Amino acid sequence: MAEQSRNAWISKDDPKLVSARQKDMFEDILEDRRHSSDLRYSLKTRDVTTFKLNKPRVxxxxxxHVMKSDRVNFAIDQTCLDTKLPREEIVAEAMSILDEMAHNLRTGAVRGFAFFLIKxxxxLYRRIYVNVDGIQKIRGLIKEYPILLMPSHRSYMDFLLMSYVFYNYDLPLPVIAAAMDFMGMKFFGWLLRNSGAFYIRRSFGEDHLYWAIFTEYVQCQICNGDNPIEFYVEGTRSRTAKSYTPKFGxxxxxxxxxxxxHIPDIIVVPVSISYDRILEESLYAYELLGVPKPKESTSGLLKARKILEENFGNIHIVFGQPISIRKYSEGLVDRSLHNLAPRYIASLTNQEQDLIKKLGHHMVLTQQKHMVVSPWSLMASVLMQSQGGVSLRQLGKEVEWVKRQASNLGAYCDWPASxxxxxxxRANLKLHENIVRVSQEDVVELVRVAPPAHAKATxxxxxxxxxxxxxxxxxxxxLHVFVRPAMIAISVNTCNEERLSIDDLYTKYTFLENLLCKDFVFIPGNTKADFELALLTLTHTCGVVMENNEVVIAKSTNKHTTFxxxxxxxFLLGYWILCQYLLSNHPNVAGKPLAKTQKNLVKEAQMLTARLLQEGVVKHYEMLSLDMMNNGLHALYSMGGVSKERRDGVVYMYPNMRQLSTITDYLAKFVDVPPLPSVSINLHSKTITVNAKL
Incomplete structure (x- = not known):
């Protein structure tokens, strides 16, 4: 694929120097706002397109409607039978749940919110780019079908941006599934609710009444086409800037x-939101280290207002190709199977559940496909492998090389070609001067970052x-651009034989995919196709040499495979340390591996990693990420290396020594592992006892 640039014709991507609003297929929706009245804009007359079958209601x-529905009344009756409580009490509980959940979308609040958002x-941002063709497709479809919006979720700004974009283009504002965290914020919780946010719990568990109210509340708005419904298929914000595996509830x-x-079709729209600089970058970093995030509050928001003085660069918002569920499911599901069952009883066939899982993964991968890669992301990929610093000149050469590789693999690189x-x-180093600096010798190096106030980290x-x-x-x-070719490159780069058969290569690829399946998103059942495409890419663009269905290792090991x-x-070394920690756990009095909670396991593995970093045994500080440890633990569980058991409602995990040893030994073939002594850890005293000198 030819190298791509989003703004090849712009000599300086700076609002002060460029007056044009368009950049390739994008339009900057902030440009006009910088030259006209914000108050007039927030009070403008909006000619909003609505669903043709919509019956207007407040x-x-x-x-x-929800309280009168068959679904909710059936759930109320069942709850009465289960709890032996009077119906009036359960009805009151249902009303309380609904009052807590429901939005109160009001035009006055929306206009006030619009004025605030513009400011x-x-x-915060120089430009907010939106692909206009995506907006026009939504405008045409919104008259005919209910719309589901599924944006990527990397920042709190995501749902504000979506509302702002729809307000700007005179589209009906989406109602947004929001976490309960925001509801407790004085004034802002009220403002969000009145601007279309409806609040849902993070977990419903076995609360059938809550499930019924939530389901009916969502579905009645879809069927009537009141507003587009926006939710995050990943379930929560990504603290790592990687996509999470989809959630299906x-x-x-x-x-x-x-x-x-109930309805003839639903349109699903994937949305990709890419930030030059993430607003919560510092909070995320320390949250990954185990520092609890500060509770969402109005006072905290006001204290954070100093960030309004900082520059967070550009945002690119890409509305992907809308998907018709009728066409997507054609030949895959049989809707007539529901004809004889009451429609208010939640039930989906196995075919429908499989299709939902397939669609969820498709949504996440489509979001990734349309992510816009900034120069800083390319620079960061080089700097992460040059922790001692790198000259500006060498950084430029390496970044140009990485840009070519990313473009060849299908990434969209936002690079000013002229x-x-x-x-x-230098422009990107200036934008991220809180992380890196250029020394007098023109060496790019990390700067000391002051931790956020709530971290109290010294x-x-x-x-x-x-x-x-x-x-x-x-x-x-x-990373999603490179992960599939990289799993082959790792196998090639660490092979000690002269040749590697394609069957053995596929076995290694499958192992790595299983190991990385929680850190990266792979479509279940698509492993073989992904492998073949990745291998084809490496042989065509990365110098990997195949002869007689074998990889010739000496000819194939090069800069591509090494980088x-x-x-x-x-990731691989972090997982290996996690495995070693689990294998070192002392048995209980019965001689079996000691079971611990997941939280304790990952915390103790993090403590071991910290000790190894202190001793210089390993060098990657990102291995201290609790997210990486959690993902590794879940992957080991899916591979049979770890088991779970529930005691008094608490889940405990323990290693399956034989299977875990096999996984650990095989993993060691893919990465240079350091000599590691047996280790015991006392979490309560926060000490690490090493049985041999590191």
């Missing part, structure tokens, strides 16, 4: 009306790890 009428956006509830023939590489680098290792994790956020933004291998080395 939020109170939606709540009345914030203009202060909300998606199942949203698509059930189609499967049960600017010199040095000017692009430990030097914690601060250093925070620096590296902040940088890794931006490297992570492009790709090093990109993912922290």
């Amino acid at each position: 939020p109170l009428q939606i709540k009345e 914030v956006m203009k202060s 909300m998606l199942s509830a949203a698509l059930e009306p189609y499967f049960k023939s 600017e010199s590489a040095e000017s692009v680098l 430990d030097a290792m914690m601060i250093t790890a925070g620096q590296h994790l902040m940088l890794s956020l931006y490297r992570n933004h492009i 790709y291998s090093h990109m993912f080395e922290p």
